[in-house]
Amino acid sequence: MKRSVNRMNDYVFKRIFGSEENKDILLNFLNAVLNSRSGYELTEIELLDRELDPDFLGDKYARLDILGRTAKGSLINIEIQIVNQYNMEKRTLFYWAKLYQGQLQSGQSHALLKKTVTINVLNFICLPDASRYHNTYHVREDETHQALNDDLEIHFLELPKLLCRTSTPQTRLEKWLLYLNNAEGKELEEVLMSEPMIKKALTCEQIFAKSALERRRYELREKAIMEEQTLLHGAREEGRIEGKLEGRIEGKLEGAKQTIRTILEIKFGAESAVLMPLLE
Numbered sequence: 001m002k003r004s005v006n007r008m009n010d011y012v013f014k015r016i017f018g019s020e021e022n023k024d025i026l027l028n029f030l031n032a033v034l035n036s037r038s039g040y041e042l043t044e045i046e047l048l049d050r051e052l053d054p055d056f057l058g059d060k061y062a063r064l065d066i067l068g069r070t071a072k073g074s075l076i077n078i079e080i081q082i083v084n085q086y087n088m089e090k091r092t093l094f095y096w097a098k099l100y101q102g103q104l105q106s107g108q109s110h111a112l113l114k115k116t117v118t119i120n121v122l123n124f125i126c127l128p129d130a131s132r133y134h135n136t137y138h139v140r141e142d143e144t145h146q147a148l149n150d151d152l153e154i155h156f157l158e159l160p161k162l163l164c165r166t167s168t169p170q171t172r173l174e175k176w177l178l179y180l181n182n183a184e185g186k187e188l189e190e191v192l193m194s195e196p197m198i199k200k201a202l203t204c205e206q207i208f209a210k211s212a213l214e215r216r217r218y219e220l221r222e223k224a225i226m227e228e229q230t231l232l233h234g235a236r237e238e239g240r241i242e243g244k245l246e247g248r249i250e251g252k253l254e255g256a257k258q259t260i261r262t263i264l265e266i267k268f269g270a271e272s273a274v275l276m277p278l279l280e
Helices: 010-017 020-034 088-100 157-161 172-180 185-194 196-210 212-274
Strands: 045-048 067-072 075-081 116-122 134-137 152-158
Touching: 010 020, 010 067, 010 075, 010 196, 010 212, 020 045, 020 116, 020 172, 020 196, 067 152, 075 088, 088 116, 088 152, 152 157, 157 172, 172 185, 172 196, 196 212
Parallel strands: 075 116, 116 152
Antiparallel strands: 045 067, 067 075, 134 152
16 A cells, blocks of 8 residues: 655645544544543544645745644644754744734733644654653643643654654554554554544545645645755755864964964063963
8 A cells, every 4th residue: 555645744734634524533633642531532623724825835934734723712733844944842832822822812811811732743853852752841840840730732743753663553643653654555554454533544645646736736845845955954064064164264273373372482481471362
């Protein structure tokens, strides 16, 4: 069973998980991420429109996040991120804060603010702990670990860390992440046998791939992602080269300064100390 698209393409993810007819797929994924206890699972969610104009899908800065509101009013935002821009920790706080404060109109009470959850699905390693592919953050007191409140919840799901595991996926979340990481063949077939919603997601993916229009939009997004990766790689290489050149220049300058210091000491002895600051 060969995959037809890159499932970590944010446009594909939006089409599979962010449509009204596929809310059951989204809810299944969310309950897996949130590790919802039996009897407390999310059973409904209102999708909030965050669609971007398809004409701008070639823009490397386009983002097609999924945003939903639960029955209790909590906001849940999912972001798919393929390219490491080395700013994910600050970026996620910025977008979380925008969503949180955006709930209120002028003059409304802060008591109306609802819990806001951000879920980052990353195709790169972001956090230092190599053994944990799923990290969840809240606001807690440093020593007692008591929560200030439950309004902030941020999840980081790092696919490369899950791939490092040799064991077969055990939890529903691990199976979802394996699917998102473009599993195919026997590995995927074993997941499909135990998870009907992942099987439905695969069917939606295959229908998506048969549409000429959707395929074109998908390819535009893939092209933009590749260009972004190329630009970031080029910038890092340029930075390394500049760093090496600066290091060489600084080394030569320091060597020249040391030579001048030696000449001054020989010629003027202790009095050369007055001239040394001029070399700094």
